[in-house]
Amino acid sequence: MQAILDSDIDPQDIISxxxxxxxxxxxxxRLRDINLKTDDLELIRENDDKPTWDVNVGLSDEFNKNLASDLMLYIRCQPVAxxxxxxxxxxxxxxSYYNRLAASKLTEEDRWTNTTSNRRGNRKTALNKRRKRTYTKHKDAVTEKFNRDYNGVFYRDAMSGDETETDTSVVASRPDWRSDEIMFYIKWFFCCLIPDLARDDLGKRAMQLKLQSHVLVHETIPRGLVTKMPTWSKRI
Incomplete structure (x- = not known):
């Protein structure tokens, strides 16, 4: 470990x-959480007792090398490694050192922006997983109506963009790279089928469901979806 830290770090050796x-x-x-938010004194003490990277010096500084070596010894004892x-x-x-270094340079506004972005991304991921589970559960009904397997279109980056939400409705941006067929399917599946199924599942709570609509926006298909999405789902 120390030999690697003593030499110049090749960017290709840094693992995401x-x-x-x-x-x-x-x-x-194992490291101190610099963003810990709690009133629990025990948790605060436990967190304060943990080490953290010294971002005021380089990774090859003695303190950081020792911390890196301690982390290596601990990780290699874990089954997952x-x-x-x-x-x-x-x-x-x-x-992890460079992530901590980058975090130390963020302003409060940057942190707020990152937190908001992460929450939005996590929400989008969770929503996409729920939609795929719903599709899988009712795949026979969808196939019967459209005679098409839609399993290959459930990617987070293929979802609608930013949403504007009120107490009674949700308006989402819909990228125009989607084909007419996939747009029709999405409208039927998410605006007709899912609400109907949800009403059956939710009972009285179905009154909490909001009306959904979309606004078409010009967007280029994300590079990672060019080959993943089926041809019929993309506008040529």
């Missing part, structure tokens, strides 16, 4: 937390 999320979670659990090469573990640890 998304590649090994469980290991990254272990690392952040059993099949991960040591070099990748180093890359994940190095990534």
């Amino acid at each position: 937390s998304s590649r090994h999320p469980k290991i990254s979670s272990i690392i952040w659990g 059993a099949m991960v090469p040591p070099k990748e573990l180093c890359g994940i640890i190095v990534n």
Whole structure:
């Protein structure tokens, strides 16, 4: 570990937390949470007792090298890291330092923006998962109506964009790269089928459902969806 930190870090050796999320979670659990928000004194004391990166010095500083070595020893004892090469573990640890360094340079406005963006992204991911589960549950009914398998269109980046919400309605932006067929299906599935099914499931709580509508906006299809989305779902 120390040999890698003593040399120049190759950007290719830095491993994104998304590649090994469980290991990254272990690392952040061992480090002090600089954004901890709680009134629980015990949790505050536990958090204060944890180490954290010294972002006022480089990664090759003695303190940070020792912390990195301690993290490596701890992670290699975890079952989830059993099949991960040591070099990748180093890359994940190095990534946590640079993430902490970047966070230290954020203004309060930046932090608020990031928090808002993360919440919106998490909400979108959760919503897409719920919609896919609903589709899977009622796939026979959808196939019978449209004679088409829509399983390959449930990607988070393919969802509608920003939403404007009131007490009774939701208006979402709909990218115009979608074909007429997929737009018709989405309108029927999410504006007709799901509300009807939800009313059956929710009973009296169905009154909480909001009217949904969409506004067409010009957007280029995200690069990652060009080959993933079926041809019939995209406007040529």
